[in-house]
Structures are given as structure tokens and as C-alpha cells.
Amino acid sequence: MGYHHGYHTSFRSIAISIILLLPWLDRVESSEFSSGCDYFNGSWIQDSTYPLYNSSNCPFISKDFDCQANGRPDNLYLKYKWNPTACSLPRFNGLDFLMKMKEKKILFVGDSISLNMWESLLCMVHAAVPESNYSLKSKGNLSTFSLPEFGVSLEYSHNVYLVDLVKEDIGVVLKLDSIENGNYSWKGYDVLIFNSWHWWVHTSKGKNQPWEFIESNGKIFEDMDRLVAFKEALSTWSGWVDSNVEPLTTRVFFQGISPVHYDGREWNRSVSTTCKGETTPVNGTIYPGGLPPAVAIVKQVLETMSKPVILLDITTLSLLRKDGHPSVYYGQDGNDCSHWCLAGPPDAWNEILFALLSNS
Ligand SMILES: *[C@@H]1O[C@H](CO)[C@@H](O)[C@H](O)[C@H]1NC(C)=O
Numbered sequence: 001m002g003y004h005h006g007y008h009t010s011f012r013s014i015a016i017s018i019i020l021l022l023p024w025l026d027r028v029e030s031s032e033f034s035s036g037c038d039y040f041n042g043s044w045i046q047d048s049t050y051p052l053y054n055s056s057n058c059p060f061i062s063k064d065f066d067c068q069a070n071g072r073p074d075n076l077y078l079k080y081k082w083n084p085t086a087c088s089l090p091r092f093n094g095l096d097f098l099m100k101m102k103e104k105k106i107l108f109v110g111d112s113i114s115l116n117m118w119e120s121l122l123c124m125v126h127a128a129v130p131e132s133n134y135s136l137k138s139k140g141n142l143s144t145f146s147l148p149e150f151g152v153s154l155e156y157s158h159n160v161y162l163v164d165l166v167k168e169d170i171g172v173v174l175k176l177d178s179i180e181n182g183n184y185s186w187k188g189y190d191v192l193i194f195n196s197w198h199w200w201v202h203t204s205k206g207k208n209q210p211w212e213f214i215e216s217n218g219k220i221f222e223d224m225d226r227l228v229a230f231k232e233a234l235s236t237w238s239g240w241v242d243s244n245v246e247p248l249t250t251r252v253f254f255q256g257i258s259p260v261h262y263d264g265r266e267w268n269r270s271v272s273t274t275c276k277g278e279t280t281p282v283n284g285t286i287y288p289g290g291l292p293p294a295v296a297i298v299k300q301v302l303e304t305m306s307k308p309v310i311l312l313d314i315t316t317l318s319l320l321r322k323d324g325h326p327s328v329y330y331g332q333d334g335n336d337c338s339h340w341c342l343a344g345p346p347d348a349w350n351e352i353l354f355a356l357l358s359n360s
Pocket residue numbers: 041042085086285
């Protein structure tokens with residue numbers, strides 16, 4: 001899939017966890033714990049006040065994510081709230097978001113999983129101010145949603161590898177060490193939210209692998225180990241952030257690996273699927289299948305960075321949502337166990353994003 005196709009806590013518990021975490025915080029700057037709460041450890045609980053918006057009143061949802069419109073018959077999956085173990089996640093408040101983000105520009109950069117999260121945020125914000133005039137423009141790979149009344153701009157840049165894809169005489173080359181892309185398109189934002197992973201495992205040249213050669217350390221290859229390539233590209237990206245981002249004006253997030261539910265073997269699309277027919281999340285805080293190997297790579301790279309980057313560590317909470325994918329309700333023949341229904345799990349990613357933005 002291409003273009004169409006990461007308050008009420010008791011004061012004492014915050015204090016205790018900060019004390020316990022202090023030695024650890026010293027070592028790992030770029031951590032979700034900087035807010036004093038691990039929002040990513042928790043479970044899904046039923047809550048009849050969810051979802052945060054009615055998908056039929058949100059004009060921004062791609063057909064692929066619009067599960068109810070595509071005929072999904074069950075709706076219990078809409079009625080879950082993400083509930084962190086050690087503290088509470090504030091319910092998203094669109095007006096509060098718009099006040100805090102007044103005159104600010106937020107950019108999501110990544111593949112269709114970023115699109116999924118961006119559309120979710122648009123729906124969440126629009127639901128709070130349905131009468132407010134908005135504009136939605138697309139130019140090349142950039143889509144811009146703005147609310148002039150608040151001066152807020154929420155943007156999405158389609159960019160599946162973050163590093164550069166360059167058309168050369170030999171063919172299209174994926175350059176793991178080059179990221180000139182960023183020079184022109186990632187500057188001047190208050191918040192940047194990056195994501196990349198799914199396209200690193202695409203094969204089948206020309207079809208869903210848009211490159212013919214891969215350049216690593218100045219050498220050209222026909223192919224290479226994809227996890228090694230991903231790590232090299234992420235290191236190039238981290239170098240860009242470290243040398244170009246001014247932390248006082250720009251907050252940087254990395255949206256962690258969004259998992260798929262293809263028979264538990266998330267890197268292999270050819271195996272039979274298990275998200276089909278799922279109508280409830282996994283109970284509890286632990287996903288029995290383990291984590292995709294890319295998660296460790298993301299964490300390793302983030303730990304080496306000199307600028308603060310917050311990991312939106314959404315992998316486990318999303319793994320628990322085996323019921324949250326469009327599956328056969330994505331509007332075409334087939335079974336999509338990698339994107340997410342809207343309304344659905346990306347709404348919780350955005351609740352956490354806003355909680356982290358509010359805390360800092
Ligand atoms: C989540 O938090 C609980 C309680 O603090 C802890 O026992 C558990 O190990 C944590 N789980 C993970 C995956 O970190």
C-alpha cells in the first residue's frame with residue numbers, strides 16, 4: 001500500500017517515580033519518562049464516552065481508514081480508552097489543544113502511518129470546532145490543514161524513507177547517507193513528528209520498492225540487509241536533527257514502530273493474517289508475541305542523539321489492538337492489518353502526543 005499508500009496522577013506517585021527514575025534519566029535524555037509518567041505502559045479499558053469523534057462527521061478520513069463507512073459491522077472497537085498503569089492520560093480536549101498550539105506549525109513526516117495519525121488529529125481537532133473555517137491544501141508531497149482563526153497549521157509530508165531517493169543514470173538510488181530533503185522541508189516548525197519503517201521491508205522492485213539501488217557508505221549495492229539499512233538511514237536522520245534543530249523552538253518526536261498483525265510475523269506480509277475478524281483488544285499490558293526487531297534499532301539510535309527527541313513508543317499499545325485495523329473493511333479487496341481504523345488507535349497516539357506537549 002502506497003501513499004493512499006507512532007493530571008490526575010497523584011502528586012505522590014509522580015514524585016516517587018521521578019525519584020526512582022532520576023539516575024536513569026541522567027543517562028537517557030530522549031525518553032518518554034521526561035514527563036514524569038510512562039504513558040506507554042498500560043492497558044485498554046472500555047469507555048462508552050469514546051470515540052472522540054464521529055467518523056461520519058469528519059471530512060478528512062481516507063477511504064482506506066474509514067472502516068464504518070466501508071461497512072465494518074461491529075463498533076465495540078471504537079469504545080476503548082488507553083489507560084496508562086501508573087498515571088492517567090488526560091482526555092483529549094480540542095479547544096485546549098488549539099489554545100496551546102495557537103500560531104504554531106506541526107509537521108508529520110513519514111509514510112501512510114503518519115497520514116493515519118495526521119488524519120486522526122484533524123478529526124479530533126475539527127470535532128471541537130466544527131463551525132470554524134479551515135483550509136486543506138495539497139502540493140506535491142505536502143498536505144496542509146490550517147485553522148486561520150487559531151493560526152494553527154497541521155501538516156503532513158509524505159516521505160517513506162526520510163533519507164533521499166535520487167534518480168541517477170543507473171536508476172533510482174536510495175541514499176542511506178544523504179538527507180537533503182530535510183534542508184528544504186523540515187525547517188520552521190514548532191513540532192516535528194517523524195516516522196519510517198514499513199517501506200524498509202518492501203521488496204518487488206518498481207512495484208512497492210521504489211528504488212533499484214541502495215547507496216551505503218558511498219558504495220552502490222543492489223540490495224542489503226534491510227534492518228542494517230534502516231539503522232544507517234535513521235543514524236543519518238539523527239545527525240540531521242542533531243545539527244539542524246534548535247530545541248528551544250522545535251520539539252522533535254519519533255513515532256515508534258506501528259505494528260502489523262500478520263500472523264504475529266509482522267515483517268512478513270505473505271503469511272496468513274490474524275487481524276481479520278478481531279473485535280476486541282488483547283487484555284492486559286503485555287502482548288504475547290514480542291516486539292518487532294525494528295523497535296530496538298529505533299531505541300539504539302535515539303539514545304546516541306545529542307538533541308532531545310521524544311519517542312512516541314506506541315508499539316506495545318498498538319500491538320494490543322489486534323481489533324483496530326481496517327482488515328477487510330478498507331474499501332478494496334484484500335486484508336489490511338497494518339493501517340488503523342479512524343476513529344481508532346491513532347486517536348490514543350494523539351492523546352499521548354498532546355499530553356507530552358502539554359507537560360513540557
Ligand atoms: C508496566 O508497569 C508495571 C507496574 O509499574 C510493571 O510491573 C511492568 O513491568 C511494566 N511493564 C512494562 C512492559 O514495562
